[in-house]
Amino acid sequence: MAPWRLKLHTVIFEADTPAGKAFDVGLLIAIVLSVICVMLDSVEDYAANYHRPLIIAEWIFTIAFTIEYVLRLICVARPGRYALSFFGLVDLGSILPTYLSLMIPGAEGLLVIRSLRLLRVFRVLKLARFLSEASALRRALIAARPKVVVFLVTILILVCILGAAMHLIEGEASGFTSIPRSVYWAIVTVTTVGYGDIAPQTPLGQFLAAVAIIIGYSLIIVPTGILSAELSASGRREVSTQVCTACAREGHDADAAYCKYCGTKL
Numbered sequence: 001m002a003p004w005r006l007k008l009h010t011v012i013f014e015a016d017t018p019a020g021k022a023f024d025v026g027l028l029i030a031i032v033l034s035v036i037c038v039m040l041d042s043v044e045d046y047a048a049n050y051h052r053p054l055i056i057a058e059w060i061f062t063i064a065f066t067i068e069y070v071l072r073l074i075c076v077a078r079p080g081r082y083a084l085s086f087f088g089l090v091d092l093g094s095i096l097p098t099y100l101s102l103m104i105p106g107a108e109g110l111l112v113i114r115s116l117r118l119l120r121v122f123r124v125l126k127l128a129r130f131l132s133e134a135s136a137l138r139r140a141l142i143a144a145r146p147k148v149v150v151f152l153v154t155i156l157i158l159v160c161i162l163g164a165a166m167h168l169i170e171g172e173a174s175g176f177t178s179i180p181r182s183v184y185w186a187i188v189t190v191t192t193v194g195y196g197d198i199a200p201q202t203p204l205g206q207f208l209a210a211v212a213i214i215i216g217y218s219l220i221i222v223p224t225g226i227l228s229a230e231l232s233a234s235g236r237r238e239v240s241t242q243v244c245t246a247c248a249r250e251g252h253d254a255d256a257a258y259c260k261y262c263g264t265k266l
Helices: 003-013 018-041 044-074 079-083 086-093 096-100 107-124 128-170 179-190 203-234
Strands: none
Touching: 003 018, 003 044, 018 044, 018 107, 044 079, 044 086, 044 096, 079 086, 086 096, 086 107, 128 179, 128 203, 179 203
């Protein structure tokens, strides 16, 4: 990689140098200000009185973020891999809504996705401990995935059975006009949300609703227990805040000399 690209990478992706930290702090401030502009533009009073200044500010932020995104692609060895990474997709998603708003009115409201870019604050402020905890949480989520899938399939079967039973018991007179609508009621009830737009009227239907609520309370602890067990088993490893120049991945071990994802020297 050319020296100028390495220097650019150090400034944009790393926070170890004064220039890199200044760039990242300035970027975080710009992200916060741009999200505030989007939110204010959705408030009727502000939109009526300050719509034009807010739109101008939004386009200034969008152009700046577009230049930044292009520079990020230039200074990594594998632009395609960065573009498809989590932060690469977030960076792209933070600028697309403004351009889409030219064709789809209201699309600029999606710009609040920029707030996800604030996750970089942990690297900017060198909070490696938080990165380590995030890495442990990610490993636990991946390890718990098969159990969670089985749990969700079981819940899906359960709400289908409850919905079908409630449709049979209550029928159209109580608002359970179809099995899908009754399944909707079952999901709302089992998750203990309880909108109240549909409610059983017969004693048998109310008894079934009570059973569904009790089952829901019992099931709430299941995914929490699964994740807690995996977190306990995964442990925690110290990680650094270095970003690979090739794949733009982070979360490497504190003593790593090479990227554990692509093998490039750090």
